Amino acid sequence: MSHDHSHSHGPGQACDHGHDDHNSPEAIQRTIKKYLMVGGILFGGTVLTVAMYYVHIPSVAMTIAVALLIASVKAAFVAGVFMHLSDERKMIYGILLCTVFFLIGLMGLTIWAMHDPPMQTLIDGKPA
Amino acid sequence: MQPNPSFLEQLKQGFMPILASEHGKDVDHFILLIHWLMAALFVGWFGYFCYSLLRFRASANPKADYTGAKGKLANNAEIAVVIVEAILLVGFAIPLWAKAVEKFPADKDATVMRVIAEQFSWQARYPGKDGVFGKQEMKLIGEKNPLGYVEADPAGKDDVNSPPKDIHVPLIPIKVDGRDTFKPVIIHLTSKDVIHSFKITAMRMTQDCIPGMSIPVHFTPTKVGKFTLTCAQLCGNGHASMNAMFTVDTPEEFEKWLAEKTTKAGGAPQSFE
Amino acid sequence: MQAKTSTHTQEAHSHEHHHDPGFLRSYVFSTDHKVIGIQYGFTALAFLFFGFLLMMCMRWQIAKPGVPIPVVGGMLEAMLGDVAKGGVMSPDLYNAFGAMHGTIMVFLAVVPLAFAAFGNYVVPLQIGAVDMAFPRINMASYQSFAAGGVVMFVSFFIPGGAAQGGWTSYSPLASVIPTNGQTFWLIGMVLLITSSLLGAVNFIATVIQLRAPGLTWMRMPFFTWAQFVTAFILLLAFPPLEAAGILQLVDKVFGSSFFLPSGLVVSGKPYDVSGGGSPLLWQHLFWFLGHPEVYVLILPAMGVISEIIACNTRKPLWGYKSLVYSVLAVGFISFIVWAHHMYLTGMGTKISTFFQTTTMIISIPSVIILTCLFMSLWGGSIRFNTPMLFSLAFLPMFGIGGLTGLPLGFNFSDLHLHDSYYVIAHFHYVVAPGTIFALFAGIYFWYPKMTGRYMNETLGKTHFWLSLIGMNLVFMPMFFQGLYGMSRRMSDGGATYALTNPANEGVVTALTSTVIKLNVFITHAAVLLLIAQIPFIINVFMSMFNGKKVESDNPWQATTLDWQTPTPPPHGNFTKEIVVYRGPYEYSVPGHPADFTPQNMPDPKPAK
Amino acid sequence: MEIPYTVKPRPDTGLYNAKLGIWLFLASEVMLFGGLFSAYILLRVGADLWPHGMLSIPIGTFNTFVLIASSVTVVMSWASLKLGKLASFKLYMTLTIACAFGFLGVKSYEYYVKFTHYDVWFKDDATAQKYFTAAYGEKGEADVRKHFVERFHLHNTKATYDPHEIQLAGHIQGNPLFASHKTLAKAKTEKIMFEPDPKFGSHDHPKAIEIPVSDVKRLSAYVPAHSTYFAIYFTITALHGLHVLGGALVLGYFLVTADKWWKKAPEQFANRIEVGGLFWHFVDLVWIFLFPIIYLL
Numbered sequence A: 001m002s003h004d005h006s007h008s009h010g011p012g013q014a015c016d017h018g019h020d021d022h023n024s025p026e027a028i029q030r031t032i033k034k035y036l037m038v039g040g041i042l043f044g045g046t047v048l049t050v051a052m053y054y055v056h057i058p059s060v061a062m063t064i065a066v067a068l069l070i071a072s073v074k075a076a077f078v079a080g081v082f083m084h085l086s087d088e089r090k091m092i093y094g095i096l097l098c099t100v101f102f103l104i105g106l107m108g109l110t111i112w113a114m115h116d117p118p119m120q121t122l123i124d125g126k127p128a
Numbered sequence B: 001m002q003p004n005p006s007f008l009e010q011l012k013q014g015f016m017p018i019l020a021s022e023h024g025k026d027v028d029h030f031i032l033l034i035h036w037l038m039a040a041l042f043v044g045w046f047g048y049f050c051y052s053l054l055r056f057r058a059s060a061n062p063k064a065d066y067t068g069a070k071g072k073l074a075n076n077a078e079i080a081v082v083i084v085e086a087i088l089l090v091g092f093a094i095p096l097w098a099k100a101v102e103k104f105p106a107d108k109d110a111t112v113m114r115v116i117a118e119q120f121s122w123q124a125r126y127p128g129k130d131g132v133f134g135k136q137e138m139k140l141i142g143e144k145n146p147l148g149y150v151e152a153d154p155a156g157k158d159d160v161n162s163p164p165k166d167i168h169v170p171l172i173p174i175k176v177d178g179r180d181t182f183k184p185v186i187i188h189l190t191s192k193d194v195i196h197s198f199k200i201t202a203m204r205m206t207q208d209c210i211p212g213m214s215i216p217v218h219f220t221p222t223k224v225g226k227f228t229l230t231c232a233q234l235c236g237n238g239h240a241s242m243n244a245m246f247t248v249d250t251p252e253e254f255e256k257w258l259a260e261k262t263t264k265a266g267g268a269p270q271s272f273e
Numbered sequence C: 001m002q003a004k005t006s007t008h009t010q011e012a013h014s015h016e017h018h019h020d021p022g023f024l025r026s027y028v029f030s031t032d033h034k035v036i037g038i039q040y041g042f043t044a045l046a047f048l049f050f051g052f053l054l055m056m057c058m059r060w061q062i063a064k065p066g067v068p069i070p071v072v073g074g075m076l077e078a079m080l081g082d083v084a085k086g087g088v089m090s091p092d093l094y095n096a097f098g099a100m101h102g103t104i105m106v107f108l109a110v111v112p113l114a115f116a117a118f119g120n121y122v123v124p125l126q127i128g129a130v131d132m133a134f135p136r137i138n139m140a141s142y143q144s145f146a147a148g149g150v151v152m153f154v155s156f157f158i159p160g161g162a163a164q165g166g167w168t169s170y171s172p173l174a175s176v177i178p179t180n181g182q183t184f185w186l187i188g189m190v191l192l193i194t195s196s197l198l199g200a201v202n203f204i205a206t207v208i209q210l211r212a213p214g215l216t217w218m219r220m221p222f223f224t225w226a227q228f229v230t231a232f233i234l235l236l237a238f239p240p241l242e243a244a245g246i247l248q249l250v251d252k253v254f255g256s257s258f259f260l261p262s263g264l265v266v267s268g269k270p271y272d273v274s275g276g277g278s279p280l281l282w283q284h285l286f287w288f289l290g291h292p293e294v295y296v297l298i299l300p301a302m303g304v305i306s307e308i309i310a311c312n313t314r315k316p317l318w319g320y321k322s323l324v325y326s327v328l329a330v331g332f333i334s335f336i337v338w339a340h341h342m343y344l345t346g347m348g349t350k351i352s353t354f355f356q357t358t359t360m361i362i363s364i365p366s367v368i369i370l371t372c373l374f375m376s377l378w379g380g381s382i383r384f385n386t387p388m389l390f391s392l393a394f395l396p397m398f399g400i401g402g403l404t405g406l407p408l409g410f411n412f413s414d415l416h417l418h419d420s421y422y423v424i425a426h427f428h429y430v431v432a433p434g435t436i437f438a439l440f441a442g443i444y445f446w447y448p449k450m451t452g453r454y455m456n457e458t459l460g461k462t463h464f465w466l467s468l469i470g471m472n473l474v475f476m477p478m479f480f481q482g483l484y485g486m487s488r489r490m491s492d493g494g495a496t497y498a499l500t501n502p503a504n505e506g507v508v509t510a511l512t513s514t515v516i517k518l519n520v521f522i523t524h525a526a527v528l529l530l531i532a533q534i535p536f537i538i539n540v541f542m543s544m545f546n547g548k549k550v551e552s553d554n555p556w557q558a559t560t561l562d563w564q565t566p567t568p569p570p571h572g573n574f575t576k577e578i579v580v581y582r583g584p585y586e587y588s589v590p591g592h593p594a595d596f597t598p599q600n601m602p603d604p605k606p607a608k
Numbered sequence D: 001m002e003i004p005y006t007v008k009p010r011p012d013t014g015l016y017n018a019k020l021g022i023w024l025f026l027a028s029e030v031m032l033f034g035g036l037f038s039a040y041i042l043l044r045v046g047a048d049l050w051p052h053g054m055l056s057i058p059i060g061t062f063n064t065f066v067l068i069a070s071s072v073t074v075v076m077s078w079a080s081l082k083l084g085k086l087a088s089f090k091l092y093m094t095l096t097i098a099c100a101f102g103f104l105g106v107k108s109y110e111y112y113v114k115f116t117h118y119d120v121w122f123k124d125d126a127t128a129q130k131y132f133t134a135a136y137g138e139k140g141e142a143d144v145r146k147h148f149v150e151r152f153h154l155h156n157t158k159a160t161y162d163p164h165e166i167q168l169a170g171h172i173q174g175n176p177l178f179a180s181h182k183t184l185a186k187a188k189t190e191k192i193m194f195e196p197d198p199k200f201g202s203h204d205h206p207k208a209i210e211i212p213v214s215d216v217k218r219l220s221a222y223v224p225a226h227s228t229y230f231a232i233y234f235t236i237t238a239l240h241g242l243h244v245l246g247g248a249l250v251l252g253y254f255l256v257t258a259d260k261w262w263k264k265a266p267e268q269f270a271n272r273i274e275v276g277g278l279f280w281h282f283v284d285l286v287w288i289f290l291f292p293i294i295y296l297l
Ligand code: HEA
Pocket: B041, B042, B045, B046, B049, C168, C294, C295, C297, C298, C340, C341, C359, C360, C362, C363, C364, C366, C367, C370, C395, C396, C397, C398, C399, C400, C401, C402, C403, C405, C406, C408, C409, C410, C414, C417, C418, C419, C423, C426, C427, C430, C431, C435
């Protein structure tokens, strides 16, 4: 759980973090360019993934790895730029970090649990 | 009629049912050990609790002390709990579990059988003389073939099905490393429909039976007798009556029982419904 | 509106805006956190009582299998039909009541009462906020909860009755039962989960954003901390169950096989589905919520009793910081212990070692929390009023429940104890004389704040002592039954396995008559427990009208901000600007004039 | 008596309420879809058979483009607001919503195709053989079986299949929706006219064949009951589709009320668009993973 200590804030001491420089028209103009570029990257990434499907990589593991890698890169761009995560607050990072940690726990431990003997699947009646 | 132990007698047994398996000793011992730890913590803290309530009641202590308790008592108690838990975990639970659940004896050194659960009954299958089970396909299951065995498979020719709700195992004395013990039992558990749980309290054994999986368990019986095999997982409206008799026989009695089943069945897999 | 840090205190919150909003607006579709809290509270109490009544029917059946239930048997038959033929509970009905007792108690009674009701009412007050951060979402949360409750309730009366798969709803059983109870259960659960998620978002945002100036994290009352962590647990643990619920719903309604393996044979016939699913997947997804959920049941309760103990010992909580870090640790670790409910599904050494290690690790912060609360008594000046009595009783009761979690947490002892009454006894000790007592304590404690009147002390103390005795007589014998090997969810109380059953002639481990007689004993004790609630119900309703009026806005002379408002608090909560100067439990501060120094009081002149 | 920080961020956290709220909500959404993805992985890893290549990749790719485009337009609409250009905000927002409904339209079409496409399992292998030969001829049958093996597996994975389980794919004459052996039995239908799919790599439809229902063991449209694969496909994409729909409705509401809000509280309005946009991007993000996992791998 995220808790940043705001000890320093005595009663009534407001301090504005100068949030405005991100929101000035010039800054927005600059980011618009960025948005369009990221849009381009996303299109490109999709084309790449689909192309890969037709190219036929010989190893299954490789196919999965590459496809997920491309997807992750795309996702990183969406989250980082479109969702402004790249300059978001500590608080949000904390929350997302916890979430990702638990998600990995859920997936990882479940899969691990399903593959730890002595459990065996019954295939045509013969315990493997 | 069975003698019915009195409350006190049962208390002396630690309120545990009669024990009839080898690893069960360890289970009982371990349960006892944890309960000692729990008792120590409970008595300690409860004593402290009563004492403080008495001593610090408002009428006796009208002015509270801002700082309260000093000293390391609480810390030490916490550290002690951590240490004891760690010992129980590393010293007992993990190795004992590994032994009881994972370290299987070789098939040839054990009585091997399959037990199939269904709503609301249990049935066992023995591999017969050749020690090999016939091929089994779930989709062949029908009224005539409750366990779905492939008729054509030669390995299955001498297999024997137990009648429903009546499972026997032999108690065969053997020597392991010069120590007198008995032949272990390996049971492959599965279920036809929903999840059931194979529980024999006398053996200190519980294991879920999950459809689509075959899960092996093993234990070493140490006493002849009739024991209850109960279903410990909610499995429908007959859950409470999904029982079976789990009988540990002397080798002779077991052979007799098995032979009876075999001759009746004419040597072929057969159910007794 | 300017982003002054002190905006929420507008002196003149005033009556100009405050045109009378009418009955519906102020009581049914209110967005005021206090009204919503009270709505949650009454709905949840009603469900709590209903869940108890279900269990009373079941207890009768356990004690006297096959004998018609007195008084209500006929009613059940009239309402539910054949499942209660002749006033006798059929196994189907027993299973339905059992599943619904668990579901209702957990999701419709304790979570809404402990988290939503107390949280809604108290948290904004304790942090000096005017309301929750998103009042309309708050209202939506209650409505979603109420809808879920209605769906669950209606399911009793559909053909075939309510869900019969246990509150854990393991597939394939839950999917294979041909009636529609499970479908209703799943729809109800999706609504309840949605409600909790909305609530959780709201709580977290409120605590992070709306704390009064000066109320730093380490000055936050422990109750608010507990609610904060609870909200995180709900936020992140519930969605996987929602996913699982959706998958099971698709299984049930569209005939898919997420949780059904290939080759199922039900009642002798191949089950007509595609197969290829995994029954264990359900269990993983369920317990991924299920375990954190038990901390959802206990953490708010711990929060409640911490407030009450601090106030009624007239001294600060001992080890406030340890408490905070422990509760954070519990919240965090609770996500990675879930498979200790699944030791006996065929688990290998490696994975079960992992899970029992985390299970032992999570018991340590719990021990620390309890230790801190015990140590807080030392040096206090203890006032034994009703809320305090319930809070004090919580400690050893939770202690027993928590300690008996340990033998379950080691897989090797769980081998014998799994799915026996030992488990039932373990968790009822934590949730019934544990959580429920804490909730009673909270009701007695905050009642004066909500109504301006105290609850009656004599009735309260009668309620306390009878409940304490009743609870222990009900749940203590279950440990013995469990050790002896009596399984849970037995619609005949284990009679089939008992020596009294002639078929068990000569069976060595059949249940002895002592074990069976305990069933009857427990049922009698449960009746006592039921009777013990009468003074409480009378007290709740009577005191509203003729309870003793409070002498001041702060009747218990407490320090936290919830007591520094008018009683009962108006819309908008505070009439003066709130600025916080100190920690939450500054009782009996040496040199201060009174034995309590409210958080928002500027430094008082030292008493000379 | 107003709730603070609905517009301006709280200084110590740097966030306004709704932004924190939406991120918390998205965190729970991550766990929701994470749970479903975990289920997907587990089912797939544990499966004996896993259908493959059952969805149209060009259509899926097209839809991916649509969704990405909408993500760009929604962020542009926010930026326009920040620049004070209400008209261009409206334009971008309209485009976004158009994309959303375009996406849903395409998805509905894909669904419809599946709901009218059938697999038939026959009561035994000999019967299956008969119909395969009737549809594809002696030689063609072997081809189809080979393709069948491929269809169920990842590239280059060794296929083991049970000959009993081979199924004939195609359409039922009249294109009924959601038929199954159960509905046929209920309707007491005696036979169906079945139009098998073209052979792999060909476009010629084989002649329709008549199949007596008594020869059928199982018949299922490509619906959740067909197989775990379709079950997870429909569940996740439908849930995703609901998110698209919900998002589109909310954004549509913002678009319709834009003038009013813009006059009344421009800053708060921009915040709302940002929050709506965050949700929208998240929906896009889910699809970015969904597309390769379900269509390609
Ligand atoms: C609020 C609810 C709650 C809480 C807090 C807990 C707490 C714990 N639980 Fe419990 N549990 C449940 C509710 C709860 N549980 C439920 C509902 C089930 C059954 C679900 C079902 O199957 O239907 C269950 C089942 C359950 C199981 C599965 C059993 C089985 O099915 O076989 C296990 C196994 O590990 C377990 C372990 C634990 C542990 C180790 C703790 C630990 O966190 C406990 C830590 C606490 C302590 C160690 C106490 C410390 C106190 C002191 C040291 C002071 C002592 C002083 C005095 C006594 C005066 N629990």
